[in-house]
Amino acid sequence: MSTRRIALIAAVCAALAGGLWFATGTTGEPAPQVRYVLLDGKPADSSQWRGKVMFVSFWATDCTTCVHEMPQVVQTFEKYKGRGFDTLVVAMSYDPPAYVANFASSRALPFGVAIDNMGTLAKAFGQVQMTPTSFLIDKNGRIVKRFVGEPDFNALHGQIEQLLAAS
Template sequence: MKLPRYTAPALLAAVLAVGATLAYQSVNSRETAPAVEYVLLDGSKLSSQQWQGKVMLVNFWATSCTTCVREMPQIVATHEKFKSRGFDTVAVAMSYDPPAFVANFAESRKLPFGVAIDNTGSIAKSFGKVQLTPTTLLINKRGEIVKRYVGEPDFAALHGLVEKLLAET
């Protein structure tokens, strides 16, 4: 049995359409940030529910991580640049980081955002078993993880993405 001439092109077009649809969905479906509770150095208890409606930068770091220490002034500058527009930052110290070191670092550098110590490792585990530092996540106003950076981000590109996310409704 011979198929009509247009069958092969029609079949190819259908396969391409399905592929394009799947690619579009994967690009536009984002992982939702996990629900987490944490305690800041000042003793206040917070949760990720309080991030709703904000663009959040979650930075996993350690005082023993030279890249983390080097990038922290840029994390601070990013926070200061966007905080008045619905942007917030939380720095999550890894479970192996001595709390006294974290507190000293945050105080001596006057970190202007919340610093949590993930003493049980549960926050890092909730965000996909974060083990490498620095790992930074950018979360949109709907609570979706938009970008995951392992290592120091390109801060110019990060700022551009933050601008875009802040403009979203």
């Protein structure tokens, strides 16, 4: 096999490995400091997440995976909300606000819903473009896990349990 072909195969393998880490990687980085407005018009910011385990999910009403996973996101929130866990779902900038409001209302979403009109939240979280992309953030405001696509909710629940138990 030629040196050029070996180099090409090595580069492809490295790119795939990097992409897999990016899709499911743990970061340990601080969550970005962001301000946003909830669907009900209330201003909020990430400083309110301190002391909580947060699940922040970027989604869109036209994303079939997002729509499919939303009942599990609701179940996860309901299961842990009384123990210091919270959820924020962030609609992407291209999602029409009326669609987001209708979706949130018709499904009675029990957690914060924000519309990222200008794309500033997606940019702050590392140029989020694919939906769903979600982040699990610990009580100290550090990103513990990044999920691209639907998470394994059983594994997610285990991670949430560990983070809630941590001091």
